[in-house]
Amino acid sequence: MSETADLIIVGAGPAGMAAAATAVAGGLRVVLVDSGTAVGGQFWRHPPQEARPAIATEDLHHGLREYRALERELSAGRAAGRLDLRLAHHVWSAVREEAGFEVHAVDRREAPQETAVTLRAPRLLVATGAYDRQLPFPGWDLPGVLTVGGLQALLKGGGVAAGSRVVLGGTGPFLLPVAAGLAARGVEVVTVCEAAGPLAWLRHPGALLRNPGKWAEGAGYAVTLARHRVRVRPRTAIIGADGGDRVSSVRIASLDPDGRPRPGTERRIEADTVGVGWGFTPQLDLLIPLGCELADFEDGNTAVAVDDGQRTTVAGLYAAGEACGVGGAPLAVAEGRLAAGSVLIDSSAGPAPGRRTPAALRAEVARQRAFARALALAHPIPPGWSSWLTDETVVCRCEEVTAGAVRAACAEGGARDHRQVKQLTRAGMGWCQGRMCGPAVHCLASPDQRAYTPAERLVATPVTLGALADLDENQQETNKEYR
Structure with a gap:
């Protein structure tokens, strides 16, 4: 299919x-591709359509009015024949060609059968979001230890609570809605360990004052947690987990200013489920091979560099959302509309329709970006987190590479970043291709704490040989047509 x-x-x-x-709405013919079975991404994840009447998840969402309005706009576009929505399509490569871009995907609607799909357009907009950033600790590979994003996905996607006695840890406000959602469904959330201090936000009052909606959202979570007697422990981290076939307890400790456990503060808490999250990492797999410039972000990640219209440094290539730096759904929506407006202008299709002008959208993006920067600075990764690790702690779970092996690669092999560690230890060569271990390996190997940039991958997601064979056959048919 081409x-x-x-x-x-x-x-x-x-x-x-x-x-x-x-x-x-501006008159363009658009192909919208997503690996999910419904629109909305991770933020607006819902149960399958047939299960929605029986599974109540609306209280877990924010911005549902915006979501439903966008759904209506997309439905109108499909009815008019201008929107081609390709769900359950996993994009594994995007390349530049003379006339624009060629996007390769596999159609998995009839799984396990896969069908190769090739899409072409003069312009490409990448809005691939982000994924949970993890820091390893002894026992993090036990069954029952999940990312906080995974816990929320189970709640939103199926109304499923992963455990009955849960401990959450990491840093950032994302811990709060997950804790509130679990508690509201009868789960005993024993404690929430927040590595940052409570006064960190006072250093960034401007960002808070310009975003009063964030205060209201946070207050709502606080009320829910107080009602269910969930304790939030500041400057505290999960430094270990124990168990046999499944996690049975965690070890927590208070942290000093460098993020090292304070002597004498360690305590053990029984739990059957653990959720951990240290922010998010932008999904750049499609953007890096295309050669667009990247920029360092305050949260320790690199993100794609864009101008004030969401154009990357590659002609015809645009980006919006978390790929430009993690900042939340309202920012992503504003960037998406701004990017599409730039596409319309660059296509000579006229200005973007709607009540919000490009200037108003740029102002909204700037305001939300300022809040995202303040958030990143208030909730950093603790510099001393690696002190939690023993040499036997597994860092790369796919290839079973330990912290000791990574340290040896740096001390004896001269590795200075995660790419060199991968060459010496295979860390990052497994099924996840470094998505789980990459940021942690980078922190262990990079003494100057440079921003983390994922390795370039020509194949962004696993693809079967059968789908590649279909691609080859389709290309041969295309060549026959040209001849």
Whole structure:
């Protein structure tokens, strides 16, 4: 299958939905591609359509009015024949060609069968979001230890609580909605360990004052946690987990200013489930091979560099949402609409329709970006977190590479970043391709704490040899047509 459009958008989360709705309203033919079975991404994840009446998850969401409005706009675009929505399509490569971009995907709607799909358009917008950033600790590979994003995905996608006695840890406000959602469904959330101090936000009062909605959201979580007697422990971290077939307890400790456990503060808490999250890492797998410039972000990640219209440094390539730096759904929506407006202008299709002007959207993006920077600075990764690790702690779970092996690669092998560690130890060569261990290996190997940039991957997601064979056959048929 080979298709041509005016614009391809990869990712149907908040940024991709907003971009598609705006571009279609402006008269463009758009292909919207997403690996999920419904639009909304991780932020607006819902149970399957047939299960929604029986599973109540609306209280877990924010911005549902925006989501439903975007759904209506996309439905109107499909009815008008200007939007081609490709769900359950996993994009594994995007390349530049003379006429624009060629996007390769596999259609997994009839899994386990896969069908190769090639999409072409003069312009490409990448809105692939982000994924949970993890820091290892002894016992983090036990069954029952999940990311906080995984816990929330189970709640939103199926109304499933992963355990009955849960401890959460890490840093950032994302811990609060997960704790509140679990507690509201009868789960005993024993404690929430927040590595940052409570006064960190006072250093960034401007960002808080310009975003009063964030205060209201946080207050709502605080009320829920207080009602269910969930204790939040500041400057505290989960430094270990124990158990046999499943996690049975965690070890927590208070942290000093460098993030090292304070002597004498360690305590053990019984739990059957643990959720851990240290922020998010932008999903850049499609963008890095295309050669666009990256920029360091305050949270220790690199993100794609864009101008004030969401254009990357590659002609015809745009980005919106978390790929430009993690900042939340309202920012992603504004960036998606702004990016689509730039596509319309660059395509000579006229200005973007809607009540919000490009200037108003740019102001909204700037305001939300300022809050995202303040958030990153208030909730950093503790510099001394590696002191939690023993040499036997597994860092790369796919290849079973330990912290001791990573340290040896740096001390004896001269490795100075995660790419060199991978060459010496295979850390990052497994099924996840470094998504779980990459940031941690980078922190262990990079003494100057440079921002983390994922390794370049020409294949962004696992793809079967059968799908590649289909791709080859389709290319041969295309060549016959040209001849």
